Amino acid sequence: MARQAEISAIRRYGPKALPWRAALAATLLMQIVAVFATQALPVLAPLVTRGTGMAPEAIGRVYGVAQLGTILFLLFGMPVLARLGPVRTLQLGAGLAGLGLTAAVFGSPLAVFAAALLIGLGNAPSIPAGSRILAATAPPAHRTLIFSVKQAGAPLGGMTAALVLPWLAEKASWPAALALVIFALFAATVTVQPMQAALDAERDRARDISPRALLSPANVATLFKALTLHPLLMPLAALCFGFAAATGCLWALQVSFLVEARGETLAQAGLAAAAMQAGGIAGRLILGWLGDRTGAATRNLLVQAFVAAGCLATLVILPASAPQFAFLLVSALAGATASSWQGIALAELARVTPAERVAEATAGASIIGFLGFAVGPAVCAWAISVLQDWTAPLLAVPALLAAGATLLAPRLRKVA
Structure with missing residues (x-):
């Protein structure tokens, strides 16, 4: 009877029946494992591409296909989120990602691209579902920080992938490393x-x-109609596109760049990728806290875009003779600035959007952002293949981020 009364109370009061810390813990955990799965193929890229006969830069196209899967869910999957609820949808996404990783073990290019699509579909619910949960439970005074803590699960999952999976792949095999992700x-x-x-x-x-x-x-x-509910939403989504293109290139190509163009071992490149993800964790927490304290989160994002562009350019032009510490430091700074934007942007979206439309507005903005995740690495990989050079295409990424922020700055300052 007591258990039945508890269930009745839960159903009556909904998300308010749980403290926000429990809601944050659930969304954070699912964010971590979603990105752990998404980053599995990029951090194992040198082994996966060699094992399947693909060119090293092809991992950029694989990553782009994963983001296409995310876009497809965001475009068409919001009724699924409404019908099943955010937690069940997150669980469904984890199942799709696990199915994709299982497909990748077959070891053919077709299997890898099919796996990427399923992994992208599985990753997609973490953003709108997480936003729906936190918008209903997070205290308004700490909303930006709480959203940033949840989004810190992304670099935490990526850091775990970068530290654990290359090591396990070298000790056993890359299919064994994927099996660990499936278990997680x-x-x-x-x-x-x-x-x-x-x-x-x-x-x-x-x-x-x-x-x-x-x-x-x-x-x-x-x-997309939800993005017209406030004048901040559309230009903010456009800024997210630029950030996402830069972050996508960094996440998808960093390991392959360091191995193929800089002569690092897979373990060394994995360590640099882990430093980048660790920087992302610190950046999301610090910059999320700063957004709450200053009350100017959107304007802070503009400054962050220029700093991120400088850090990314520095990472690309570091000479191969530079000490390992330099690669680690610059990777951490690039991660702290280039990938620490989602939580701030999502909190700003939730702040200006009616509560009942948060999931839709988040999905609309996320589609635009994930187009950046898909287009950036895919185009960059194409340019690397055509030019037979890594430096120029990778330098174009921070240049475009800075140019986009410059164009959007007047409008964002006006409506923020």
Whole structure:
């Protein structure tokens, strides 16, 4: 009877039945494992591309396909989120990512690209589902920091991948490393299950999720209409595109760049990637806290874009003879500035968007952002292949980020 009363209270009060710390813990865990899965192929790229007969830079196209999977879910999957609830949707995403990693073990180029698509589909729910949970539970005075803590799960998952997976691949094999990621996805899915009833209590059980409903133009149009609810949303989404293109190139190509163009070992390159992800964790926490303290989170993002561009350019032009410490330091600074924008942007979206439209606005802005994740690495990989040079294409990435921030600055300052 006591348990039944608890369940009734959960269903009556929804997300408010759980403290925000529990909600944050659930979204943080699922964010960590989602990015752990997303980064598995990039950090193992030299082994995966050699084992499947692909060119080293092809990992940029693989990463782009993963982001395409994320975009597809964000475009068509919001009714699924409404019907199942955020936690169940996160669990579904973990299952799709695990299926993708299982496919990658087959070791053919087709299997790797199919795996990337499924991993991207699996990663997608972490943003709108997490935003829906935190928008309903986070105290307004600490919203930016709480969203940034949740997004810190992204570099934490990436850092774990960069530290653990290359080591395990060298000790055993890259399929064995992927098996570890699959286990982590399963364990996280089981761990968040006790919170599912409370956090999914407000789901729309009558929402139509038939193929016709999911693929309807009206479903897609709703996401972009949500970006017209406030004048800040569209230019902020455009800035996110530039940040995402830069972050995507950094996450997808750093290890391959250091191995192929700088002569680092896989373990050394993995350590640099881990330093970049560690910088991302620190950057998200510090910059999220700063956004709350200054009350000028969007304007802070503009400054951050220029600093990130400088750090990324420095990483590319460091000579191969530079000490390992220099690569680690610059990688950490690049991670702290170039990848520490999502939590701040998501908190700003939640701040100016009506609560009932947060998931839609977040999905719309995230689609634009993930286009950057998809286009940036894919185009950069194409340019590397055509020019047979890593430096010029990678230097173009921070140049475009700085140029975009310059163009958007007047409008963002006006409406922030």
